[in-house]
Amino acid sequence: MSVENNSSLLKTPLYSLHEDLGGKMVPFAGYLMPVQYPLGVMGEHNHTREKAGLFDVSHMGQVVIKGDGADKWLETLVPGNIIDLKTNRIRYTMFTDENGGILDDLMITKRENDIFMVVNAACKEQDIAHMRANLPAHLELIELNDRALVALQGPMAAAVMSRFAAGADQMDFMSYAEVSICGADCFISRCGYTGEDGHEISIPADKAIEVCKTLLAEPEVEAIGLGARDSLRLEAGLCLYGHDITTDTTPIEGSLDWSIGPRRRAEGGFPGAERILSQLNNGDASKLRVGILPSGRAPAREGTEILDTHDNVIGIVTSGGFGPTFGGPIAMGYVKAEYAKTGTDIFLAVRKKKLEAKVADMPFVPQRYYRKPK
Amino acid sequence: MFRKDIIENQNEGKKEMTIYYSEDHEWIEVEGKSGTVGITDYAQNALGDIVFVELPEVGEDYAKGDEVAVVESVKAASEIYCPVGGEITAVNEELEDNAALVNTSPDADGWFFKIEIADESELESLMDAAGYKEFIAGLE
Numbered sequence: 001m002s003v004e005n006n007s008s009l010l011k012t013p014l015y016s017l018h019e020d021l022g023g024k025m026v027p028f029a030g031y032l033m034p035v036q037y038p039l040g041v042m043g044e045h046n047h048t049r050e051k052a053g054l055f056d057v058s059h060m061g062q063v064v065i066k067g068d069g070a071d072k073w074l075e076t077l078v079p080g081n082i083i084d085l086k087t088n089r090i091r092y093t094m095f096t097d098e099n100g101g102i103l104d105d106l107m108i109t110k111r112e113n114d115i116f117m118v119v120n121a122a123c124k125e126q127d128i129a130h131m132r133a134n135l136p137a138h139l140e141l142i143e144l145n146d147r148a149l150v151a152l153q154g155p156m157a158a159a160v161m162s163r164f165a166a167g168a169d170q171m172d173f174m175s176y177a178e179v180s181i182c183g184a185d186c187f188i189s190r191c192g193y194t195g196e197d198g199h200e201i202s203i204p205a206d207k208a209i210e211v212c213k214t215l216l217a218e219p220e221v222e223a224i225g226l227g228a229r230d231s232l233r234l235e236a237g238l239c240l241y242g243h244d245i246t247t248d249t250t251p252i253e254g255s256l257d258w259s260i261g262p263r264r265r266a267e268g269g270f271p272g273a274e275r276i277l278s279q280l281n282n283g284d285a286s287k288l289r290v291g292i293l294p295s296g297r298a299p300a301r302e303g304t305e306i307l308d309t310h311d312n313v314i315g316i317v318t319s320g321g322f323g324p325t326f327g328g329p330i331a332m333g334y335v336k337a338e339y340a341k342t343g344t345d346i347f348l349a350v351r352k353k354k355l356e357a358k359v360a361d362m363p364f365v366p367q368r369y370y371r372k373p374k
Numbered sequence: 375m376f377r378k379d380i381i382e383n384q385n386e387g388k389k390e391m392t393i394y395y396s397e398d399h400e401w402i403e404v405e406g407k408s409g410t411v412g413i414t415d416y417a418q419n420a421l422g423d424i425v426f427v428e429l430p431e432v433g434e435d436y437a438k439g440d441e442v443a444v445v446e447s448v449k450a451a452s453e454i455y456c457p458v459g460g461e462i463t464a465v466n467e468e469l470e471d472n473a474a475l476v477n478t479s480p481d482a483d484g485w486f487f488k489i490e491i492a493d494e495s496e497l498e499s500l501m502d503a504a505g506y507k508e509f510i511a512g513l514e
């Protein structure tokens with residue numbers, strides 16, 4: 001509860017709204033962000049799982065790449081299949097380095113005339129420098145610093161969205177559309193970071209408060225802070241960059257194999273391809289990201305050592321806490337590959353105790369993304 | 375021991391009990407040599423929804439200022455420090471199944487443990503209710 005000097009921290013276009021809503025503002029990735037509102041982390045988490053929650057994620061970076069062959073060029077930086085991505089479809093992928101380590105994870109949308117991407121707040125400067133350093137002269141990189149980004153998530157989120165953007169509830173998971181909300185030109189993407197259905201909404205900064213107030217006026221919607229965002233994504237088994245994936249982990253070690261399609265596996269051509277494809281084809285990754293279920297009630301936090309029966313350290317927890325919807329402690333972390341099988345007995349060194357746990361499948365709470373009927 | 379305390383409290387309801395507060399937001403209700411320890415309403419409010427409490431074991435000795443318990447909210451773990459030294463004589467087993475009692479009843483049902491106070495002079499460094507109220511007002 002120390003008072004910090006917040007003068008150097010940035011504010012999102014929604015800052016004054018957070019204050020009006022009673023948000024508890026904390027420093028996060030260089031920004032002052034709401035960690036919770038008066039409803040509290042548990043209440044906000046449960047509200048999102050039951051109805052709809054509105055999250056300010058304007059600290060994340062929004063970038064556009066213009067020019068012919070932007071998709072082909074991006075494939076030199078990421079292992080995802082971007083060339084074959086259809087217009088108005090979104091792909092989850094990551095920037096990799098020469099060793100196959102993950103520099104950041106991101107969402108790439110192929111739009112009619114360009115590429116739109118959303119990158120992590122803490123990595124955005126580095127990502128933009130990385131892209132500019134590799135950018136051919138015929139491509140243009142534009143930072144959308146004049147746009148806010150919010151996420152509306154939960155089982156009732158799409159119904160709420162469709163009141164302002166007709167047909168939004170019929171969009172497929174991982175698809176994109178441009179709509180007008182309160183007269184503002186918004187980009188809506190059917191994705192999120194909670195495991196729930198919903199949209200992320202990019203809004204011109206000067207209209208962000210008006211759009212958010214309009215959404216919050218709907219009876220199903222509450223403002224949700226970063227605290228619940230973290231417990232929701234952990235239950236959904238989703239990685240937090242800088243914790244669950246870093247430059248010390250490859251996409252394969254991070255159990256993100258599914259994000260690399262057959263053509264990229266066959267052709268390679270992205271940074272670190274040699275190591276990543278070797279791990280993929282030979283199964284020689286030495287560690288793997290797994291879900292962890294502690295047997296008791298005590299949560300195991302980030303940094304907790306994972307032990308075998310003989311007290312040998314076999315891994316480390318990278319995210320851990322309590323899952324309000326799951327109803328108990330949950331975690332994810334890295335273990336030596338031979339311990340990665342679901343159901344393997346492991347132990348967690350929590351304070352002075354050795355707690356029993358098992359390697360578990362993720363997500364801990366079933367994902368409820370919207371899949372359009374064929 | 376626990377049951378005997380209840381009976382004594384019932385029989386000696388008029389006996390004066392004194393509550394002291396620490397700067398770490400623990401309270402200790404003292405009756406003779408026995409103290410009951412919990413965290414304040416201010417502390418539970420700052421911590422948020424509490425999901426787990428790790429309690430000490432009966433019979434263990436702690437010095438004033440030792441880390442004696444851990445409170446886990448959805449987001450983070452926070453240490454609880456022993457407001458006075460002594461031996462743990464009872465712990466609130468209700469918290470094992472219902473840690474949220476610390477949120478709903480921080481100064482009664484959500485108590486953490488009872489301690490046999492080794493040196494009553496250690497109470498002198500703690501605050502009374504008025505002093506604590508002033509202390510937290512200064513934190514706002």
